[in-house]
Amino acid sequence: MAISKTKRISLLSILILLILFFGVGSFLYFGSFSTGDRAGVVIKISQRGYLFKTWEGEMNLNDQGNTIEKFEFSVENDETKVIEQLKDAALTGERIRISYTERYRTFSWRGDTKYFITEVVGQKKTDSKDDTEDSNQENENQTEQEDKKQEPISTDTTVRDM
Secondary structure, X not given: OOOOHHHHHHHHHHHHHHHHHHHHHHHHHHOXXXXXXXXXXXXXXXXXXXXXXXXXXXXXXXXXXXXXXXXXXXXXXXXHHHHHHHHHHHHHOOEEEEEXXXXXXXXXXXXXXXXXXXXXXXXOOOOHHHHHHHHHHHHHHHHHHHHHHXXXXXXXXXXXXX
């Protein structure tokens, strides 16, 4: 039994439309528009949403003056390490650098913004002077402990002392 020509064209058209629909959908879901880095202080990180709980946050990019330049971002739920690092940075007020991926479109179960955080790096300033002072203090502590381990000097009185 052969399929008529009109049915074959209809099935082929539906198949092409489905492939096109899934291709565009996967491009919008998985594709990224840009990647980059930003530095600042985390103001807020919270889990929000009525039906889908997503992690949303804000960062102050401006260090100087009273001007606040906000950068709003989202974090995917499977990025537990990044979420914990952002929570810690929000509590300490530490200036951090974040790496992000900008998506073409947002979906309600992923996040509210187009910017998704992929990595958090702290920007602690290390001062070589402090490091050398710490190592000198450790060396002094070690020599004091070694001196305490030595046998005590005898305090017997001799005939000459009498």
